[in-house]
Amino acid sequence: MFGCLVAGRLVQTAAQQVAEDKFVFDLPDYENINHVVVFMLGTVPFPEGMGGSVYFSYPDSNGMPVWQLLGFVTNGKPSAIFKISGLKSVRYYRVRNRHTLVFRWAEVETQDEIFMCFKTKDDMH
Template identity: 80%
Template sequence: MFGCLVAGRLVQTDAVQVAADKFVFNLPDYESVNHVVVFMLGTVPFPAGMGGAVYFSFPDPESGGQVWQLLGFIANDKPSAIFKISGLKAGQGAGSHHPFGTVAAAAPSVAQVGVSVEPLEQLAQQTPVSGAAATTADTLRLFTQKMLDSLYNFASSFAVTQAQMAPDPSETFVPSSCIVKWYDSFQRRMNQNPNFWKN
């Protein structure tokens, strides 16, 4: 019914059913995982009015137990979601209620992703742990900044002073200050409206 995907790894469809309405995926070497995608396989829809709360659990070295945190949910009209799990800490929402009881992890370096089938009304009232949502705007902003940094660094590697320039009628030169002005303008517009480039 569900799948779990981590970049650079095979898709997991081998969820362990721990109760009639609860499923768990094991995530080995979770410390190296930044984002996880949870999705419906498309073979079995949720019953009407139901969805799946998605939880993340990792070992707590202080208590020796597991810390469960609500990431968000999936539903028939939202069959997949990307969650950011890097940076989640034990103190962040650790005391929140979770429906999984004591599901033992396979090893200390193994985290778990759980899906609990619950009414949509209940899912809408739950608050996911802060920082778990991998928003498109943040991802796009980060990508754009990295791309602009790369462009500027690449173009700067070819910089020469006017005294060093050799006359070449087939070459056009652009002052680096022009790229810096464009870069600053683009970042300012991106911060105001991450989707401005779509217009």
């Protein structure tokens, strides 16, 4: 029903269905992804008046998942490109080294994914 594309990678068309109206695509190595394309395969249209909201899940500084609404796809708008590079989560550690304040960045490890949820068109905004 859906596909997901990241530049330089193979197209993902096998979304994991986690509920009747929810699908997930895993995005390994998300730190190196700038944009992601989500699209309908054209095999199964949405019911009239329905569409799919697209969310990106990434970890906050405590490792807890954050769900960011990216946008939506519908029968009339079956694909969309989303920029996720500004959403990347990084932990910041401050370390005093003599007179210099040094910031060390360590990536938070967690499962990062694109999440699709069916909603009526009116509920997608």
